[in-house]
């Protein structure tokens with residue numbers, strides 16, 4: 001899987017940097033190309049000359065290197081890779097990644113990339129065990145960052161314990177696994193997520209309480225199975241996952257346009273909480289208070305994106321169209337009716353009554369409604385619901401292809 005793949009390799013400042021030279025050699029030996037980026041601290045441990053010579057590629061070091069910018073801008077550099085690898089990834093680099101810093105070339109590339117990121121942490125055992133590092137690790141994992149190691153053992157600083165960078169062969173194996181084809185490799189899946197905002201005037205809008213958490217988890221789970229994911233999201237409160245194509249929209253009509261532009265797809269999952277109505281008489285200028293007169297808002301119905309896409313003909317209609325139904329009573333009956341009314345293939349139904357704690361919570365209890373019947377899934381964390389749904393989609397597409 002490594003042949004012809006392009007790895008952007010960021011070398012952080014740690015004694016383990018010398019082992020990264022071996023990682024470069026192994027990757028190139030398997031046919032991958034390596035574009036190295038050496039941080040200022042990394043250059044204290046390995047020389048630019050040895051990195052560039054082994055990589056057989058231009059070494060990038062400086063954010064404001066005009067020659068390099070003229071050849072390939074740093075945004076393009078961050079996107080031309082198939083995978084971004086940080087090794088050794090120091091405690092400082094982890095903290096900067098978790099905090100979203102972009103104060104040098106390496107951190108700017110990490111912020112600008114739309115590809116998956118794999119880190120190989122390496123640090124003193126106390127630094128690894130420090131609550132701040134462990135907190136950052138949880139945040140990075142939540143952002144979809146992959147982690148290999150660290151190993152446990154004797155360290156250059158004379159201490160013993162976890163913190164030693166994974167061995168080069170383990171790093172290369174993790175890179176291979178990150179790039180390997182999952183069951184959805186070569187498939188394109190579209191996901192809508194989050195709320196929509198419908199303007200009342202330039203400063204006010206109508207919205208809803210959707211956080212985008214379930215749609216984000218579904219996009220990440222589909223990505224993890226190897227799909228190319230187009231993620232059309234309204235103004236959500238959770239960040240979109242890494243490694244997917246993010247198309248940010250505000251209104252239902254913009255969402256419909258973005259969905260239509262992203263087609264065709266092998267499957268489409270409509271998780272967004274789309275506003276059913278927009279303000280037909282939205283003002284072009286800020287509405288001002290007027291004596292004795294309350295503003296009167298007139299509503300117009302928004303397009304139903306799920307129904308519109310379900311009604312398309314192939315090849316524009318995705319072979320599998322999945323809708324969601326958030327209900328507070330008679331969940332299954334309403335969801336079955338919704339499936340028929342909207343013309344989609346599956347409906348994922350859930351009970352969002354306040355006493356379930358599902359809306360805004362971390363768990364979900366769903367029923368999958370298909371032409372074959374109703375499956376009642378157990379109550380699970382939202383990311384597990386996402387994984388299970390992604391696996392079902394992969395199994396379905398595998399079975400029909």
Ligand code: CTP
Nearest residue numbers: 270271272274302303304305306323324325326
């Ligand atoms: N949906 C959509 N476009 C809309 C409204 C809803 O694509 N304008 C999609 C949602 O993303 C979801 C499904 O339709 O997948 C069901 O949404 P829901 O709000 O539950 O359905 P409604 O059409 O609003 O039906 P009801 O009024 O019965 O709640």
